[in-house]
Amino acid sequence: MTRYVARRLLLFVPALWAIATLTFFLMRLAPGGPFNAERDIPPAARAALAQKYGLDRPLAEQYATFLVHAVRLDFGPSYKFPTRSVREIILEGFPVSAELGGWALLVALLAGIPLGVIAAQRQNTASDTAVMAVALAGVSIPGFVLGPLLVLTLSLGLYWLPPALWEGPQSRVLPVLTLSAAYVAYVARLTRAGMLEVLRQDFIRTARAKGLPERVVVLQHALRLGLLPVLSYLGPAAAAIIMGSLVVEQIFAVPGLGRYLVNGAFSRDYTLVMGVVLFYAAFLMALNLLVDLAYAWFDPRVELK
Amino acid sequence: MRRSAPWVVPALAAILAGCAPAHDEAVSAAVGGPRYFGSVRPPSGDVLRFNNGAEPETIDPALVSGQSDGRLARALFEGLATFDPRTLEPRPGQAARWETSADGLTWTFHLRPGLVWSDGVPLTARDFVWSWLRVLHPSTAARNAGLLHAIAGAEDFNRGTAPDPSRVGLSAPDDTTLIVRLASPVPYLLQLAAYPTWLPVPRHAVERWGERWTRPGHLVSNGAFVLERWRQNDRFELARNPRYRDAARVRLDRIVAYSVDDLSTSSNLYQSGRLDWNTSGYVPSPFVPWLRGKADFRSAPFQAVYFYSMNVTRRPFDDVRVRRALNLAVDRDAIAHDLLKGTRAPWGRLTPQGYPGYPAPPPLGHDPARAREVLAQAGYPGGRGFPRISILFSTSEDHRRIAEAVQAMWIRELGIPVELRNMEWGSTMQATTTLQYDVARRSWIGDFLDPGTFLGIMRGGDGNNRTGWSDPRYDRLLLAARNEPDPVERLRLLARAESLLLADGPVIPIYHYSTVELVKPYVRGIWSNALDSHPLEGVWIDHAWRPGMEGRATERRHGLVAERMVPLLGHRAVQAQRPPAPGAATERRHGLVAERMVPLLGHRAVQAQRPPMTAAATRP
Numbered sequence: 001m002t003r004y005v006a007r008r009l010l011l012f013v014p015a016l017w018a019i020a021t022l023t024f025f026l027m028r029l030a031p032g033g034p035f036n037a038e039r040d041i042p043p044a045a046r047a048a049l050a051q052k053y054g055l056d057r058p059l060a061e062q063y064a065t066f067l068v069h070a071v072r073l074d075f076g077p078s079y080k081f082p083t084r085s086v087r088e089i090i091l092e093g094f095p096v097s098a099e100l101g102g103w104a105l106l107v108a109l110l111a112g113i114p115l116g117v118i119a120a121q122r123q124n125t126a127s128d129t130a131v132m133a134v135a136l137a138g139v140s141i142p143g144f145v146l147g148p149l150l151v152l153t154l155s156l157g158l159y160w161l162p163p164a165l166w167e168g169p170q171s172r173v174l175p176v177l178t179l180s181a182a183y184v185a186y187v188a189r190l191t192r193a194g195m196l197e198v199l200r201q202d203f204i205r206t207a208r209a210k211g212l213p214e215r216v217v218v219l220q221h222a223l224r225l226g227l228l229p230v231l232s233y234l235g236p237a238a239a240a241i242i243m244g245s246l247v248v249e250q251i252f253a254v255p256g257l258g259r260y261l262v263n264g265a266f267s268r269d270y271t272l273v274m275g276v277v278l279f280y281a282a283f284l285m286a287l288n289l290l291v292d293l294a295y296a297w298f299d300p301r302v303e304l305k
Numbered sequence: 306m307r308r309s310a311p312w313v314v315p316a317l318a319a320i321l322a323g324c325a326p327a328h329d330e331a332v333s334a335a336v337g338g339p340r341y342f343g344s345v346r347p348p349s350g351d352v353l354r355f356n357n358g359a360e361p362e363t364i365d366p367a368l369v370s371g372q373s374d375g376r377l378a379r380a381l382f383e384g385l386a387t388f389d390p391r392t393l394e395p396r397p398g399q400a401a402r403w404e405t406s407a408d409g410l411t412w413t414f415h416l417r418p419g420l421v422w423s424d425g426v427p428l429t430a431r432d433f434v435w436s437w438l439r440v441l442h443p444s445t446a447a448r449n450a451g452l453l454h455a456i457a458g459a460e461d462f463n464r465g466t467a468p469d470p471s472r473v474g475l476s477a478p479d480d481t482t483l484i485v486r487l488a489s490p491v492p493y494l495l496q497l498a499a500y501p502t503w504l505p506v507p508r509h510a511v512e513r514w515g516e517r518w519t520r521p522g523h524l525v526s527n528g529a530f531v532l533e534r535w536r537q538n539d540r541f542e543l544a545r546n547p548r549y550r551d552a553a554r555v556r557l558d559r560i561v562a563y564s565v566d567d568l569s570t571s572s573n574l575y576q577s578g579r580l581d582w583n584t585s586g587y588v589p590s591p592f593v594p595w596l597r598g599k600a601d602f603r604s605a606p607f608q609a610v611y612f613y614s615m616n617v618t619r620r621p622f623d624d625v626r627v628r629r630a631l632n633l634a635v636d637r638d639a640i641a642h643d644l645l646k647g648t649r650a651p652w653g654r655l656t657p658q659g660y661p662g663y664p665a666p667p668p669l670g671h672d673p674a675r676a677r678e679v680l681a682q683a684g685y686p687g688g689r690g691f692p693r694i695s696i697l698f699s700t701s702e703d704h705r706r707i708a709e710a711v712q713a714m715w716i717r718e719l720g721i722p723v724e725l726r727n728m729e730w731g732s733t734m735q736a737t738t739t740l741q742y743d744v745a746r747r748s749w750i751g752d753f754l755d756p757g758t759f760l761g762i763m764r765g766g767d768g769n770n771r772t773g774w775s776d777p778r779y780d781r782l783l784l785a786a787r788n789e790p791d792p793v794e795r796l797r798l799l800a801r802a803e804s805l806l807l808a809d810g811p812v813i814p815i816y817h818y819s820t821v822e823l824v825k826p827y828v829r830g831i832w833s834n835a836l837d838s839h840p841l842e843g844v845w846i847d848h849a850w851r852p853g854m855e856g857r858a859t860e861r862r863h864g865l866v867a868e869r870m871v872p873l874l875g876h877r878a879v880q881a882q883r884p885p886a887p888g889a890a891t892e893r894r895h896g897l898v899a900e901r902m903v904p905l906l907g908h909r910a911v912q913a914q915r916p917p918m919t920a921a922a923t924r925p
Contacts (some may be wrong), residue, residue, distance in 0.1 A: 040768025
């Protein structure tokens, strides 16, 4: 087990290096640079900026310097926000994205799993159809439609909740609902499929034959295996929900990390993009590792080598 | 203005447009009395909450170059002079008085005695000298350093060709006296002195904290407010500065400036009563026709022009007849009235309206028959043999619609092959800067109220020219204007330069910007002006205001305010503007404002970070 984890962690290194290298050169291939603007910048000032950020050095040297600093988790100051280092931006933005994503994931599991279990248990009944119809809608309606609709009704119509900003518990409700909707739906579908498969297995028939109450059969025997599809989905889902909240952050003016990546790419903020991409990559790999570990714990048939 | 993810904003705007409140003007008129957009409950304390727009890149006065950063810099710092938000007339700021030498080249400013920074350190004339030299020093890389080139020796120092700061025309013989020697007479110097680039910065804090001196806790200021909190992509919180020279007259205890870059989100916050002021550029354009009927909606001409430029280093734009034909074939009225629903005024000049005393040349007009004639003379009768050309624009729904309209006009009227070329913002900048385009969408915002701030960009070799066009006669006229001591003659020289530019030039002006903002009825002291600049030290919350005060009277009062917003200083805008569009009452109001537009001899600088270029910026 320890060796397994160590080996996986070692594999992070070449993967991160490849991602860093690719991003580094792709960013530089994009037309323009970080100091272009509608208003021109005088040549002397441009030269001073280039010198300050080392952009006047040969590309190979810039790359080497970047790698050396990256190993120390130092990505330098953001070009666009020169009073902040990239590390500060990540440390300030990520907890917000993580909180938003964490709540959304929790809602997705707390709502999705029971819905899926109910649907599976009552397969082909009206409640099954209803749950699955809602799930289909949840998956199909994108956040940039659902978000404004929720704002329009709950916030501007009924004045129950604030329409945006990240201040106080009430402000969490709409962004979390918007972000979690698709995941609730997906988790419900996965749970239902997993449960249906497990409920047809021999050991469940045995459990029922022994006269165990249905509640015990479903919740204690079937659920653990029935949730395996959800569990394997959890890694990518957690990553996507935490990193992919860009649209929700935009609609609700949430000061998370998601927007920096996109805006940074548009404004050619090389250091910011490099820092955020590498951070996300490492985060994603770590999540995947955790899911694999959890898988072994959940399913005795899986052995980590 | 800052930039947001360019694809998200239009996408959201488009969606919310669908949700925009239906036309219920008839209903509200029937109910009688003014209607406001959303909640009108004042905040409990003396707090102003507004959307400052996309996260500013910096709030260091030396480096600011846009609306959102400039607004904060001005709230935190005060220059030698400030200005009246209604008339834009200069008023004493940190300087109590000033005098000018007979030749207009030497200005002596007398600072108020006893000025201090917010940490109690005395503020002296030397702080101004140090701050301005800092802006000019090449290593500061200040985008707006050119605004200080009026000072003798400043340009060479800024370019690094004369590295001795003592050659720059600045001196501080004692703590309260500041002497500025100019390279040439600058009739608008006081306007410049109110511009963020000219604000003083605390040397002791800058030297101690380096680039991070603008962080809360480090930042020391001399304006009406101090910085308490700055959370990225979220908000700035400012508190009253008890050491401000005029602290007793500041009525706001706090300011919360949110950094919301999404237009719909911003308007939602305003509607729900969480913002007291939705600043210009953050009202979604699809809302405008509907919002116009609201009493808290304000619009006024804004000193900015939307135009196309042509790359004269490429065929066929090297032929002046081709450029003229393309210009004559553009129907600006159709774009402004039909496409943009009258939210913008059609415009046929590079300089905006309202410069007092400026004998503006006649605008470029629409004449398809003449366009075909000129094109035939250029060797392309009926468009035959004309090479395929493209219109370049950065990603924005409005830019696309306008480009499609111009494309259709050129194909229909001239029979030439035209295609559209859309790129994301950074790539568009690069393509225009390096002259890798045929026709490109551009815009320019004036820094100060003077035609020179627009005409200067088309000087040969200017970094903002981006057309490859240059004409020694044009450059000579601008130089002559710069050295002309007589203000009237100076403006005449500038007008001659503009006629030359319009006749020969590579620009196709399209529309004139307007500010569009929403201000809650209980907020006092915010006035629409051509610079979209709002000194916050005079703003206050009227807690006595009640929704019950609605009614005809209130409405009329608001109407008056709107008309008054451009005060007449004594000089009226000399320049006759185009007659207002027939129809809409609002349009007529615009017309009024336009004619009365403040004449200041001044000039304000232009700079726009990238303002109107996003759909975000000023809408109608």
